[in-house]
Amino acid sequence: MTSRSPSGVEHGPAVPATRFVGRQADLENVRRRLAESRLVTLTGVGGVGKTRLAVELTRTLGRAFPDGIRMVDLSAVGETGQIAQAVVTGLAVIDRSIGTPESKLIGHLTGRQMLLILDNCEHVAEGCSALIEEILDHTDQVRVLATSRRTLGVPGEHLYPVQPLAVPDMSRLPGAADLAAVDAMQLLADRARATQPDFALTDANLAAAARLCVRLDGLPLAIELACTRLRSLSLQELTERLEARLDVLTGPVTRSGQRTRSRQHTLRAVMDWSHSLCSPRQRLLWARLSVFAGNFDLRAAEAVCSGDGLPRDDVLDELDQLVAQSVVAAEPTGTTVRFRLLETIRQYGRERLAELGELENLRERHLEHYLTTARQVAAGWATPGQREGLLRLRSEYPNLRAALDHALAEPTDGRRALELVTALRQLWYADGYLSEGRDWLERVLAAAPTTETPEDRRALADGLWVAAWVTLLQGDHERAAARIDHCESLADRPGPDRAAGFVSALRGTSLLFRNRLPQAQAAYEQAVVVFRRISDTEGLLWTLFQLAITASHQGDSARAERICRESIELSEATGERLCRSYAMWVLGFDTWRHGDARRAEQIVAEALAGHRDFHDAVGVALLIELAAWIADTRGELATSARYLSVADAVWESIGTRLTAFGPPLQEHRLACESSLRARLDPAALRAARKVPRFTSVDDAISAVLDPEPAAPPAVKPSVLTGREREIVPLLADGLSNREIAARLVISPRTVDGHVERILAKLGFSTRTQVAVWVARNG
Structure with a gap:
């Protein structure tokens, strides 16, 4: 099993919907600078x-x-x-250890x-x-490429100013x-x-196209924004209108060919012009969308941005128009x-939002939407929507972080900050965000309402109790005990509630x-009694498999199996x-102990398969340990x-060891190691x-489940069609079907058929086998 895609690019940015044009010299120059320097900064205007x-x-x-590009x-x-965080x-550094984000990052990068x-x-x-x-x-082989409008001032930094695209020479236009x-x-x-x-560029529109590129200083974003107007204007009309607008906003071109203001003002002028050509509702939506951090989905846009001049049912239509105008990327x-x-367009929208006096209101609506989202996922955890809910939290994490920041910034929002950080508990303990979750919990608890x-x-x-859970998983028993005691003092009496159960x-x-x-x-x-009484399925499931492993450690196999089955x-x-996968881990453990x-x-393989889509390194490490035994x-x-080595790699990635989970498990590990040394x-x-x-x-x-494939059969390339021979090296390079479709200018559905x-x-049966075949057949 390789640790990266054949192309070496791991979890990179979204595949652009548009074609990359030009800049071949820039690509080669930056590649050369990266070969010479460990830090290259791409600078230039927005x-x-x-x-x-x-x-x-x-x-x-x-x-x-x-080791890839991230x-x-x-x-x-x-x-x-x-x-650093x-x-x-x-x-996607999965590190449950107690340490600074900087130390975890360095630990992850060391040796890569x-x-x-x-x-x-x-x-x-700074x-x-x-x-x-x-x-x-602190690393030897990691190289950094930064993008910034200003230099970073790091010793050894190599600057690469990204210039606008080359524009025609208006004094002598070729054909x-x-x-x-x-x-x-x-x-x-x-x-x-x-x-x-x-x-198409023709002799009839050549001069207008050249004038437009020159007046826009070759700025890609300005050209893209302008081109969206070709739906309703000819190229000549677009150029004339934009020239008139630019003369007002940035000053005319002088006889020497110089502009009286900077390229940044040119872009600002184009955005002002694009903004003025939007309908009132589109301008309102543009401003309101600037409240989002990172990307967002339609339901978020509808929930946060509708109202007061923009009906909810109209958000999709107006959003579609903003996409068509290249204001929003889909x-x-x-x-x-x-x-x-x-980012440049978002900052422009944020200025417009502040001018409208809506910034605080939109931040409030943003917080309320993502608090509602987190509550929904938490409520649906022990349901068929568990996987989809976790994927939703992952995709919304930049916005969830922004919502937490806003809640903490408001002295009166302490309770909502608590509710949000609690509702995100599955993200903290089941998806690799444990350390960041602990940081948020500490900050929120420190600002809790009195x-x-x-x-x-x-x-x-x-x-x-969520904070206690997180700290226990990091092995901080003393801090966890203090949190548990404080929680117990607040739990409702008389009668059990969720806090008492946990x-x-x-x-x-x-x-x-x-x-x-x-x-x-x-x-x-x-705890089981409490959770049964209040019908808390989530709490009951997390408790049952731990009760089962406790019974197994005490030699009560029949009870352990009965609890696992339940x-x-x-x-x-x-x-x-x-939790089903955890219960199967206990069942597999007890089954193995009894011969x-x-x-x-078989049980372990099924449990490991069930752990896919979760970034729960502890559960995976425990299962792979058991597979080794x-x-x-x-x-x-x-x-x-080999399995012990895989388990060690997972434990190392989260900064802990099997010993943190009790002596009984460690004894089995030591026995396995002794057996291997002897045999x-x-x-x-x-x-x-x-x-x-x-x-x-x-x-x-x-x-464990999909080890390195056996050597592929000797199949001659001649069995493939011409198009299939074009696609095979792209598959070997790790491109997705959608990326291949974009590269070859064919539909994704057509690529799907070719790949099959x-x-x-x-x-x-796998793309990895194709990559091996390509390597052997050239």
């Missing part, structure tokens, strides 16, 4: 194309960086102190040969400079064929065809479409990790998946040693125990 150039580099540089957008980061989150792209650094330039300097000082090769003209023609499919993601404002209303007390109690359950977890098994069992049993049946009845290694192996029992010694040749053991590198929990799962036929002809 709208000049820094981000687009960086995105294109990710598509061409993959093979130069064995791009992190910092535009939504509001404070210098949040930069934003990068940790953007890299990769390119880290930090986009939109200018508003937090903090970016400090972080980049720390990265370069249409030669002029079409000028970058700015290429971009204009390409974007014009988006609105007029038959558009980004298809799976079965949905998300939307984004380029009033003694029942609502405030309940919100605080819920925040405390107080008992979390006391049980703390006792289990410290091997105080009878006391842990009593605490779990008390938990699995409840999960299946409700559609819940994660049925083959059945235990089972393989050792079955005499599959090399496999057992496996030392050289073979060293080879099998070579610690692999992974970029995700899913990679670790695949290392390629796999069938070659006798393969």
Whole structure:
């Protein structure tokens, strides 16, 4: 199992919907500078194309960086102190250890040969400079590419000013064929065809096109915004109108060909012009959309931006018009479409929003929407919507972070901050955001309301048990105990409530990790009683599998199996998946201990498959540990040693070890290691125990469920059609079907059919096998 896609680009930016035009010299120059320097900063005015150039580099540089290329957008980061955590989150670093985001980031990057792209650094330039300097000082092979409107001032920084696209020389215009090769003209023609499919540069429109590119200074964003008007204007009419507008806003061109104001003013003038040509409702929506951090979906736009001049039913139509005008970018993601404002356009909209006096109101609506979203996901956790809810929280995380920031900034919003940070609990403990979740919980609890209303007390109690859970998973028993005690003092009396149930359950977890098994069992049993009484399925499922492992450790196999079966049946009845996998881990563990290694192996494989789509590294590591012990029992010694190495890599990625989960499990681990040392040749053991590198929990799962494919059969390339031979190397480079479609200018559905036929002809089932076949057949 490889730890990255064949192209080496991991979880990069969304695939652009438009074609990359020109800048071949820029691509080559930046590649050369990256070969010479560990830090290259792309500088230039807003709208000049820094981000687009960086995105294109990710598509061409993959093979130069064995550990991949990762791009992190910092535009939504509001404070210098949040930069490192934003990068940790953007890299999907799964680290449950107690430490600073900076230390976790350095630990993740150490030993890797990769390119880290930090986009939109200018508003937090000082903090970016400090972080980049720390990265370069503490790693040997990581290179950094930054985009910023200003230099970062880091020692060794190589600057690459991104210039506007080349424009025609108005003093001597060549013919249409030669002029079409000028970058700015290429971009204009390409974007014009988006609105007029038959558009072409001809002798009749050549002069107007050249004048337009020159007047727009070759700024890509300005050209794209202008081209959206070709739906209703000819190129000549567009040029004349825009020239008149620019003369008013930026000053005319002087005889020397110089403009009286800067290129940034040219872009501002074009945005002013685009804004003026929008309908009142489109201008209102543009301003209101600026409240979003990162991207957003339609339901968010409807919930946050409708009302007071913009009916909810009209949001889609107006949003569609803004997409058509290149004000908003549409980004298809799976079965949905998300939307984004380029940072320059978002800042323009934010200024308009402030002028309208709506900024605080929109921030309030934004907070309320994402609080509602988090509540819905939390309420639907133990349902068939569990996976979709978690995916939704992941995609909305920049906006959730912005909502938390807003709630904390308002002294009267302490309760809503508590409710939001509590509702996001699944993101904290089941999806790799544990450390960031603890930071948020600490901040929110420190600002918790001091009033003694029942609502405030309940919100605080819920925040405390979530905080206790998070700190327990990080091995901080002392801090967790303090949180549990505080929560218990707030839990409603008389009669049990959710907080009381989790107080008992979390006391049980703390006792289990410290091997105080009878006391842990009593605490779990008390929690089960509470959760049954209040019909809390989520709490019950999290408690049952822990009660089962406690019974198994005490030798009560019959009870452990009975509790596991109950938990699995409840999960299946409700559609819940994660706790089902944990219950199967316990069932597999107990089955293995009682001699049925083959059945235990089947149970573990099913449980690991159930962990896909969750970034729950602890559960995955526990299952892979068990898989190693089972393989050792079955005499599959090399496999057992390899699984231990995979488990070690996962434990290392989250900054903890199996020992944190109690002595009984560690004893089995030590017995397995002793068995391997006694039965496996030392050289073979060293080879099998070579610690692999992974970029995700899913990679670790695949290392067990989908090991390296066997050597592919010898199939001659001649069995493929011409189009299929075009697609095969793109598959080997790790491109998605949608990316291949864009590259070859055919439909994604057509690519789907070609890929199916390629796999069938070659006798393969995965793209990895295609990549191996390509490598062997040239």
